[in-house]
Amino acid sequence: MEGTSIVPPIKYHNFTSQRVSLSMAYMDVPSTNTSYASNKTIVLLHGKNFCGATWEDTAHRLSQHGYRIVIPDQIGFCKSSKPPTYQFSLQQLAYNTHSLLQSLGIESTYVLGHSMGGMLATRFALMYPEQTSHLIVTNPLGLEDWKALGVPWRTLDALYKDEMATNYTSIRKYQQATYYVNTWKPEYDVWVNMLVSLYQTAPENTTFEYNMAQTTDMVLTQPIAYEFGLIQSKTLLLIGTKDNTAIGKAWSPPDVQAKLGKYNVLGKETAAKIPNADLIEFDDLGHSPQVQDSERYHQALLGWLDGSGHV
Numbered sequence: 001m002e003g004t005s006i007v008p009p010i011k012y013h014n015f016t017s018q019r020v021s022l023s024m025a026y027m028d029v030p031s032t033n034t035s036y037a038s039n040k041t042i043v044l045l046h047g048k049n050f051c052g053a054t055w056e057d058t059a060h061r062l063s064q065h066g067y068r069i070v071i072p073d074q075i076g077f078c079k080s081s082k083p084p085t086y087q088f089s090l091q092q093l094a095y096n097t098h099s100l101l102q103s104l105g106i107e108s109t110y111v112l113g114h115s116m117g118g119m120l121a122t123r124f125a126l127m128y129p130e131q132t133s134h135l136i137v138t139n140p141l142g143l144e145d146w147k148a149l150g151v152p153w154r155t156l157d158a159l160y161k162d163e164m165a166t167n168y169t170s171i172r173k174y175q176q177a178t179y180y181v182n183t184w185k186p187e188y189d190v191w192v193n194m195l196v197s198l199y200q201t202a203p204e205n206t207t208f209e210y211n212m213a214q215t216t217d218m219v220l221t222q223p224i225a226y227e228f229g230l231i232q233s234k235t236l237l238l239i240g241t242k243d244n245t246a247i248g249k250a251w252s253p254p255d256v257q258a259k260l261g262k263y264n265v266l267g268k269e270t271a272a273k274i275p276n277a278d279l280i281e282f283d284d285l286g287h288s289p290q291v292q293d294s295e296r297y298h299q300a301l302l303g304w305l306d307g308s309g310h311v
Contacts, residue, residue, distance in 0.1 A: 020083050024100055025080045028070055045121050048216075051077060053092060053194070061302065086214070090218065093123075115139060137235070141247065156214065159214075166199050172184075179286050219246055235274050236301075241281050243288075
């Protein structure tokens with residue numbers, strides 16, 4: 001991990017799901033400051049275009065702040081199994097994550113998710129309120145129901161064809177426009193190249209591409225937007241308001257595109273729906289504020305954890 005002399009080893013949680021033997025890769029990072037926030041754990045959930053490793057900076061800072069950090073790669077992603085036939089659902093991924101935590105003896109945890117991981121973290125908090133002491137989401141997907149706003153459904157075959165056409169150029173173009181507000185720094189390339197390697201490394205790349213098509217269908221057709229009022233955990237939303245992410249916007253008609261992905265509005269609307277929520281907005285940042293301005297993002301996160309997070 002960045003800033004540490006020792007990279008935590010990749011471990012594997014082996015389990016059976018949907019009649020298939022699977023391995024879920026994860027890192028378990030111990031606290032390096034046992035005098036502070038002892039016995040507290042934070043689970044970090046990656047986004048759709050990310051891996052658990054993308055959380056390296058956050059994990060290092062939280063570990064120094066006294067937290068144990070658990071960082072899984074979800075099934076279908078990165079170093080975890082990529083099953084050729086799997087029914088992906090947010091509930092299934094939340095269940096898998098809960099299974100990992102049970103295997104580690106973790107009864108209560110903070111859950112922090114970014115992008116798809118924020119959508120998954122929300123589903124986890126809804127399914128396991130007793131285990132979710134705090135919910136933290138960073139520019140989560142699912143703050144609106146895209147299909148209800150007019151995004152056409154797209155077949156898995158068409159989505160798979162889209163995935164097969166993915167390359168460095170298409171990934172960088174999308175991330176530059178969505179994640180970094182049309183700016184680019186050389187250090188962003190590491191995360192583009194991480195994703196490119198998954199699309200290009202045989203023999204798993206074709207299954208990975210199909211799993212990515214399946215998870216696109218998952219986030220498009222399994223909204224969480226109607227359940228924010230049911231969240232019991234104390235919640236923090238960290239929102240880069242220049243974000244314009246909306247699943248399906250690329251294949252939607254212009255009048256639908258114009259309505260989607262307005263995070264400058266969605267953050268406020270969502271915070272108002274959650275019974276015990278705080279909202280921190282970054283008015284000049286995009287979909288990945290933790291990467292685009294790490295210092296400001298982590299100052300806000302740690303400040304919240306030190307204050308209202310400890311109740």
